[in-house]
Amino acid sequence: MEDSIDISGSLVNQYLSTINQNRMDVLKIATAGSVDDGKSTLIGRILYDTKSLTTDKLEAIETRSKANGFDYLDFSLATDGLVAEREQGITIDVAHIYFSTKTKSYIIADTPGHIEYTRNMVTGASTSQASIILVDARKGVIEQTYRHFFINNLLRVKDVIVAVNKMDLVDFSQEKYEAIKADFQNLIAKSEYKDQNITFIPVSALQGDNVVEKSEKTPWYSGQTLLEHLEELDAQDVYEKAQARFPIQTVIRPKKDEYHDFRGYAGKLYGGEFSVGDEVTVLPSLTTSRIKEIYFFDQKFETAGRGSSCTITLEDDVNVSRGDMIVKTSEKPQIEKQLTATVCWMDSKSLNPGTNYFIQNGSTRILAKVKSINGTITTDFSGEDTSKNELKLNEIGKVQIQLSKPLAFDSYKNNKASGSFILIDSQTNNTSGVGFIE
């Protein structure tokens, strides 16, 4: 034990000082809205007001705005990257936007809001802790809003911000805002995920009201601006708290004299912590051992925190390979050859019962057969259509899957990393769908 802790260890100290000083926390946010909700404008506004747009980018926006005949700065040009998008004036894929404040680094996954792009919204939300849903103050809560909220619910995004945009076009009317809020509350009542934090903010992205700067035009609103709210969210939750799961990516066996007998298991730790001495079980073989050492690069640590990409060694000489999972013996997940999941389909080729796919969870890839599809779930909270037994592109449904080998997994609501998977088409190799295990 003594040699495993080095209090003055330079790397440890560097990390602590980094987290406090240089390396800010990272908050990932997904944005969703309908075609004309002004989502890109909102993001452009955030970038502009946080002084994240550099001179040359700002100049490019000014030039394009003028060329398009606008008498204001078209901030949406800051994010709409692809040529096709500029031609059509819409966002068609997930774009990543980066900005930082004094306290945090932000990564925005900007996803399109039209009905046919459910897959992009799901993709963006899968790596985000927070989500901004835009509602047009003139239109109120519409079917699209239902869908956006549904996806945030399905993926259990912890913090949802409902930005009621274009308040300038309804004279900053409190009445309108409250009516939208009340409509949205009806949606929340239908949600099963009760721990979600939902915050309403009246904004005008175009004019900058309540985005970064507090607006004088909404004296009736006492809450925070959008950025103030984001600044208060805990970025440490980027890796959720759950039972510790350590899927093995690769076994490190250096062919060096110095480390002749070294056998390290490299992976990323999800959910909880691992400490030296912990009693662990290797899955699916169920072999038990204890953690001997925890390495990060050339330094040893007593404990590995959530989200760390570390390398561990075990006390016993056990057989561990890529695709295995190491867990604490007292916290075993399920190990089954079948599972039921809510699947969101992302391929133009439909999902049908009886077909084979590869199921991939992190470093595990297993051949699987779709046993049955028990109807589709409407994304507007109106319920299920149990008559359907296939899933088309952008449809969501309950699917039963038979696996060719046992898989260690959790329910998605308990652990996002070990409770989700992708389905890979064995012919095209496409990522065809994503599943959330029951």
Add this chain to the structure above:
Amino acid sequence: MEILEKKMERTAILNVNPLESEAIYIFREVAAQFEKPVLLFSGGKDSITLVRLAQKAFWPAKIPFPLLHIDTGHNFPETIEFRDRLAEELGVELIVRNVQDSIDQGKVVEEKGRYASRNSLQTTTLLDALEEFKFDAAIGGARRDEEKARAKERIFSVRDDFGQWDEKNQRPELFDHLNGKIDLGQNVRVFPISNWTELDVWSYIEKENIEIPSIYFAHKRKTFVRDGMIWSAEDDVVYRDENEEVEERLVRFRTVGDMSCTAAVLSDAVTIDKVVAEIRDSQISERGARIDDKRSEAAMEKRKQQGYF
């Protein structure tokens, strides 16, 4: 005693830099999912950062893939010297393929005129090298914050036999489930530092005390000014009109591409902490100093469709 205990508890925990942890995760996935990966190494700060992350991912084993440098022949000599030394220190194989050879073989034609650059010619040499060695995954240091088209790039970006990027038909990437399954003939471009910004890279270099080529620090250099940008005049790679006056200036490079398309910036940042401070305060984005992107607004997207990084 209580204070001491608290300190023990804190210092004993491996805290997480989410960006570093993500990059290491990606490196390990590449090593496991592909048969013959290669790390594209230019001698620039991004690829130097990649090398450090790869070292961390596989320590105490060596980096399990070679480095590949596509040499335009117009690289800064400081970068080449640095490249060779680093490869030797790592004990990793370094493969160099030259754009000049592609020109000599008549596969590409050298650009002419004041803005002539070999930057876009690299694509052919790169694709040939991938083919020659049958590399199925090429790891690069591109970042999404560099440019608008890159903002939509995946971490595992599948390319067809021609190295082309089909931006409308990209695989969705969900959670940490990276799908590296490809057909024979296809290859994947992998971007472990996709989510890093320029400042993240510089801060990391500072924190990790990573050595970088001297041209990143302020130095005196013979330069001339064109279109409001500062160009190196120390050799004949960059085309210069007779009336473009050469003057010695204190400059450094923010990005180290081909000499013919990489402008310098005025700077007195002679140490890494000064460079980081300069970047933090900077008002011009990094690619603003790369003339090849200014050619047209969609320049990067077009080059990527043709197989560029």
